[in-house]
Amino acid sequence: MDFFEVIRNRRSIRRFKSDPVPRAEMLKILDAANWAPSALNLQPWEFLVVSGAKKNMLGSNYGKIAEDYTKDWDIAPDKKGFMARQEFIQFANVYGGAPVVVVVLIEAHKEPRYQKAFLESASAAMENMLLAATALGLGGCWMTGPLAGESYLREILSIPDNREIVAISPVGYPLAVPEARPRLDPDLTRKVSWLE
Numbered sequence: 099m100d101f102f103e104v105i106r107n108r109r110s111i112r113r114f115k116s117d118p119v120p121r122a123e124m125l126k127i128l129d130a131a132n133w134a135p136s137a138l139n140l141q142p143w144e145f146l147v148v149s150g151a152k153k154n155m156l157g158s159n160y161g162k163i164a165e166d167y168t169k170d171w172d173i174a175p176d177k178k179g180f181m182a183r184q185e186f187i188q189f190a191n192v193y194g195g196a197p198v199v200v201v202v203l204i205e206a207h208k209e210p211r212y213q214k215a216f217l218e219s220a221s222a223a224m225e226n227m228l229l230a231a232t233a234l235g236l237g238g239c240w241m242t243g244p245l246a247g248e249s250y251l252r253e254i255l256s257i258p259d260n261r262e263i264v265a266i267s268p269v270g271y272p273l274a275v276p277e278a279r280p281r282l283d284p285d286l287t288r289k290v291s292w293l294e
């Protein structure tokens with residue numbers, strides 16, 4: 099796949115094969131993340147690679163969050179999400195069956211401009227990781243929903259107060275790859291202004 103194909107082929111994967119991801123492959127995608135640009139070159143990201151019993155505990159917690167979050171998806175069609183409610187809850191409970199979940203952290207900073215810069219830098223790392231996963235035939239899903247159970251995440255993963263959780267992604271070999279979500283402005287006539 100060439101670079102632009104990788105970009106076009108990346109999807110949020112929510113169903114995975116149970117096959118383990120070799121550590122060498124995990125290191126390749128984390129290395130891609132580590133090569134992201136960062137404000138003041140501070141490279142503020144850190145990654146927790148979670149599997150086994152701890153991953154299962156995170157899944158059960160996210161499952162409960164998903165049940166609450168989707169409670170009106172069935173009764174109010176206008177509020178219905180992008181997936182059927184039960185499908186989403188099933189995904190959440192086991193992170194789609196992914197063998198690994200990556201938690202992206204940054205240093206917590208009191209000054210908002212640093213906090214913003216750290217968040218942006220870690221977001222660049224996150225996207226590099228997802229694109230590298232796609233290039234290697236793996237998949238992931240950028241997720242902030244699980245942060246609704248942040249105190250539990252912190253406890254289970256022993257995350258100290260001086261670290262902020264940016265996002266979480268399951269990582270594994272895709273069992274199902276969803277259709278591409280259409281672009282709101284595919285010709286870029288509204289989203290781009292050319293100023294001369």
Ligand SMILES: Cc1cc2nc3c(=O)[nH]c(=O)nc-3n(C[C@H](O)[C@H](O)[C@H](O)COP(=O)(O)O)c2cc1C
Nearest residue numbers: 108109110111180239240241242243244276278279
């Ligand atoms: C900041 C951010 C937070 C997201 N949080 C979640 C989430 O909590 N749960 C989830 O299933 N998907 C989450 N997503 C994935 C989006 O739903 C997905 O990117 C969007 O529907 C477009 O689909 P695609 O990634 O396959 O192109 C998140 C994406 C971003 C960028």
